Amino acid sequence: MSAKPIVRMAEIEIDPAQLEAYRALLSEEIEAAVALEDGVLSLSAVAIKDSPHKIRILEVYADRDAYEAHLLTPHFLKYKNGTVGMVTSLTLVDVEPIAMAAEA
Template sequence: MLVRISEIEVYPQYLDEYLQYARTVGVTSVCEEPGVICIYPMQLKRDSCQIRILEIYASDEAYKHHIKTAHFQKYKTETLHMVKSLDLVDMDALAPATMLQIFKKMHK
């Protein structure tokens, strides 16, 4: 499993447009790619131009496939000028066995 948090700062004048792209690529990726477990974009309440995206992939191969898809390439190329900074932070899951419980709770 690959877990990552993308830390993104967006230029204010592009914020609304960027948010739409982030929502769209997340939904499309989760719906169309079996190896994409989660792409969950979030916006910091204290600074709306700060975006965090929780990304969870079944494997490195699933991530490599994801970044080659047409929907990701569209997101990447069409938002490049909107992004002031980007940091991809790879994470170690401390309790990966609880992930199944988290997603089961969403259906209650």
């Protein structure tokens, strides 16, 4: 039996005055996670049109162990600690994938 992937949606609101700095830290974290962690299958961040301070991140991990390992990596901890005063709201939503595809 194969491990079940973990898919989450992060709904984040950022202090608009700190949006540029937040986006830089987020981009750095996503690039590092995908490059360095085999268990991180996909991380995609988008902003709500006309509300750029409202960020949504779709996270796909190979399994629960990969997700938990991700939370302990230096690049995630740098992001988490560096953005603590920037994030005004954070909701993590576990989601069930219906259809997911990506071009290789």
